[in-house]
Amino acid sequence: MAEPQFDDIAACVFDAYGTLFDFASTVARCRDQLGDKADQLNTIWRAKQLEYAWTSSLMGRHSDFWHITGAALDFAFEALGIEDPALRARLMQLYLDIDSFDDVTPVLEHLREAGMKRVILSNGSVTMLVSATKHAGIGKLLDDTISIEEAGLYKPHPAAYRLAVDKLKLPAHQICFLSANGWDTAGGAAFGFQVVRVNRTGQPAEKLGVGPVAEISSLSELPALLGL
Known part of the structure; x- marks a missing residue:
């Protein structure tokens, strides 16, 4: 098992499209x-x-x-x-009825067994997210599914990321935020999350001056990263 790179993480918050679901x-x-x-x-x-x-x-x-x-x-x-x-x-x-990636269900199950909170934070509407999680069969593996509709502003606006802090009642630094989208990892890092980029396609790092603290090519690498 790889050495964990994160301390004091209490929740994993996932972007949806490109991260859990294959658009x-x-x-x-x-x-x-x-x-x-x-x-x-x-x-x-x-x-x-x-x-x-x-x-x-x-x-x-x-x-x-x-x-x-x-x-x-x-x-x-x-x-x-x-x-x-x-x-x-x-x-x-x-x-x-979008497909999820093959690594999603096993990792969510692992995190649940380890006692780690699991939440989606997405630009998707409530209807879209309910349908996607139902189709993928992962609704029961999540503690919450948050749409930015509650803020009325899309990621990477800070108000969108704040929804996760408010819902989980955790400080940003205790949240591991995961996204496949470079712009989203930059937004999450700027907000104060501990950010992991799920770089499924080997994209270069974004040049925005702020970014993830770690990068993985598959969600299957996440438990080891967190020491779980």
Whole structure:
């Protein structure tokens, strides 16, 4: 077992999309219909989804993540010249029934057995998160699922991260925050969490001047990191 790098951690807080749930799986399940446009669609859809979320917060015109996800998909369809209402409906439904990564359930079970609190903190709407956790069968393994809708501001705004502190009634430094998204790890670190990046695809470190204290390529590495 690796030497633990964290002391006094009382809870693990997980980002959802890209960390627990594989957003690329949605498009992958429609690859037969999308053909050579599948990868482009996945890239544009995700990029616009994040762009619209951040922009809505900056403009002070909040819109929930389900609406934003649909608007981003509409942009991607138009950019790629796709006109197919049935395919759009299928992709949106698949986003509700999104696949989790294979390492998620075993790690959540391990953390539960070790007595570590387990929480999701996501930009996703309540409806999206309820559906995703139900589809993955992990709802019973979580102590709470927090949507930023309660703050009305998207991560990486500090108000979004503060929801976890308030719900758990723990100081930020006792929370291990995990995300696959570099911008999210920077936001969590700036807020004061002990941050681990789940770098599933080997992306380079972000150049934002603040970031994670550790990096893993799979959630299966987390228990050893925490000394559990």
